[in-house]
Amino acid sequence: MRTRLAAVALLAVTAVWGSTFFLIKDLLDRVPATDFLAVRFAIAFTAMFLLAPRAIARLSPEVRRRSSYAGGVYGVAQILQTVGLGHTDASVSGFITGLYVVATPVLASLAFRQRVSRTVWIAVALSTVGLAILSLRGFTIGFGEMITAAGAILYAVHIIALSRWSSAADAYGMATIQMGVIAALSLVVAAPGGLSLPHRSDDWIAILYMALAAGALAMILQTWAQSQLNAARSALLMTMEPVFAATFAIVLGTEGLTWRLLLGGSLVLVAMVLAEASDRPETAVPLP
Numbered sequence: 001m002r003t004r005l006a007a008v009a010l011l012a013v014t015a016v017w018g019s020t021f022f023l024i025k026d027l028l029d030r031v032p033a034t035d036f037l038a039v040r041f042a043i044a045f046t047a048m049f050l051l052a053p054r055a056i057a058r059l060s061p062e063v064r065r066r067s068s069y070a071g072g073v074y075g076v077a078q079i080l081q082t083v084g085l086g087h088t089d090a091s092v093s094g095f096i097t098g099l100y101v102v103a104t105p106v107l108a109s110l111a112f113r114q115r116v117s118r119t120v121w122i123a124v125a126l127s128t129v130g131l132a133i134l135s136l137r138g139f140t141i142g143f144g145e146m147i148t149a150a151g152a153i154l155y156a157v158h159i160i161a162l163s164r165w166s167s168a169a170d171a172y173g174m175a176t177i178q179m180g181v182i183a184a185l186s187l188v189v190a191a192p193g194g195l196s197l198p199h200r201s202d203d204w205i206a207i208l209y210m211a212l213a214a215g216a217l218a219m220i221l222q223t224w225a226q227s228q229l230n231a232a233r234s235a236l237l238m239t240m241e242p243v244f245a246a247t248f249a250i251v252l253g254t255e256g257l258t259w260r261l262l263l264g265g266s267l268v269l270v271a272m273v274l275a276e277a278s279d280r281p282e283t284a285v286p287l288p
Contacts, residue, residue: 006228010237013218013225018244020214022252023206031198033082034190039197040207041075041183044215048176055173066165067174071181074158078182079189080151087144094242096148098131103156104235111160120232123271127239130267133260134242159234162226171224178219239268 027036049056056064085093102124105116166174187195198204226234243265250261 003228006225007233007237009221010225010229010234011240013221014238014241015244016214016218017241018246019248020210021245022249023210027198027203027206030200030203032190032193032196033086034079034186035193035196036207037078037082038183038186038190038195040211040215041179041186043208043211044219045176045179045183047212048172048179048216048220052172052176055176059170059173059177063165063170063174064177066161067177068181070158070161070165070174071178072185073154073161074178075182075185077151077154077158079185080147080154084144084146084148084151087142088148093144093148095131095134096145097152097155098239098242099128099149100152100156100159101127101131101235101239103153104159105232107153107156108160108163108231112164116232119274120236123236123274124232126267126274127236127271130264130271131239131242132264133267134246134264156231156235159226159238160231162223163229163231163234166223166227168224168227171227172220175216175219175223178223179216236272240272243268 024036031039059067081093081097084096088096105120105124109116198207229237246261246265
């Protein structure tokens, strides 16, 4: 029952992330990408810390250290993905970033001797094909693609780290530390050119939504959910993000319903159902 609730929570996170695509696309016309990341995550960290200032103090030194590592990995991944987006098409960036669904079980298997069931591998293959149909209109390998791929690998590392390190009791404190580290990294990258702030009220509303809902709340839910789910299953659930993004685009009238969305989205959905219907849990063999 708890794993089902965790799966629903992770799907809710991906839905919120999917709702931000059109907001980010519009906002980046007026605010540099790294400046946007710095402001967004700084607001998220401040809100989380003020809401429960003792949450971090209750964590053990080891958990605080691991939370900092996880936040650093996620922060670097965010920066690489954002910079890469400036050197490649958004559709290509979306596909390459989504390849963490492949990287996650591979890295978990190599690093921790984690056995992945055949059903999960089939689901991984289906979701990858679905992402390709949803995203790709052409593909070349250049600087943007390479650093985006590096970001995708780091997203996979972050998923694996949370699945192995997070616990339900520590979820809030861990999420707060991660937000703080991501904000600090973003500020360091944005600082050399000076920090540009939005001037429009609707831009601030969008940033607040992305900071509090898609940032703070999403990180809390993701950290808690991954204390209940293995890494491969978490990655498969998170491939619903582009499907939600396309759904929001259609509902808001910015895009039409296409065969790519129907076919690609259907494959991702089938992959997710396969993974959820599999009753064989992944088992981990402890390292000597």
